[in-house]
Amino acid sequence: MxxxxxFENGPLDVEVRSLRKDGQTWLVLMDVARVFGYRDSGRVLHLLRDSQYIQADEDIKEELGVRGRAPYLVNEGGFYRLALSSGRPEAEPFQIWVEEEVLPTLRKGYEAGIDVLEETQARVAELEARNAKLEVAAKKADExxxxxxxxxxxxxxxxxxENRFQKEEWEKAKDFWANAYxxxxxxxxxxxxxxxxxxDRLPIV
Known part of the structure; x- marks a missing residue:
């Protein structure tokens, strides 16, 4: 998931949806196109390189709550390309907002996630090493x-x-002395x- x-900007009356996919930041193309004055987001695809946009899969489509065809997503490079191609003066405040607030916030969140991931990986490695030592100790204990x-x-x-031997020797001794008697x-x-x-006069019991 x-x-x-x-991201909402009240004074500019704009809203941009974003997400992280495969370690990269993506913006919903229809949101970007709307603010830059492109009436049809599908027609702006020819302004982008193939590496600058993708079509969302079904999971992302459902998460975005979009009906019909899956929307397109544009990366940072595509965003700047559309900003330069727009030429509309009213697009500049939006571009500044995205550059100074939206993208840095996304990067910061991603870097925090990386820190958590690295910390988790280190913890897992530590636990695996400890488990390996415990397995060695358990094996030695079993041995x-x-x-x-x-x-x-x-x-x-x-x-x-030895007990059987002593019993046998005792039985042999009893037999020997009984026979001697x-x-x-x-x-x-x-x-x-x-x-x-x-x-009766003999001293023998």
Whole structure:
């Protein structure tokens, strides 16, 4: 959407509509032609070079509120060309007004827009650089977390393996001492039977 600026001059009883398109200032040709005394804005096209005017597209036409055929727009070079070609004394005050108020105001607004654009672009670049650093930091954090997870998993496996080993060794020890105790009881019983001694007199539980 284009920002349409309307400049009015009460003493001269004139109105000029303007806009910015593709980084260039354009004035509505019918407004300029009316003040310079050109009754038919379409006929003044032959006074302009092809690079000094364009026909508005449908979007601009709707924004200007124009019915019928899309209006023509004239740039600064075309404006000065029409001013010189007019030759009407009453056109001079209008030319001065446009030169000293309309065009400088448009340029100032455009330069302010450029400043805002550059500031925005710098801010975007700063945020992109910061996001890039955050992405690197996040990647390192993920790698560290993954390393910690695998270390803990490996430690858990080793602990489980050690616990299983200790349990197996404990079971083996119990079996060994149980078997040793049984063999000792059997040997003690044999000795008691051989010598006619009661097992109750032996200090073996």
């Amino acid at each position: 284009h920002e349409i600026k309307v 560290y977390a993954e390393g910690v997870y695998h270390t803990m998993l490996r430690y858990q496996k080793e602990t489980d393996r 049984m063999r000792m009881r059997e040997e003690a019983g044999r000795i008691c039977e051989e010598y006619g001694i009661s097992e």
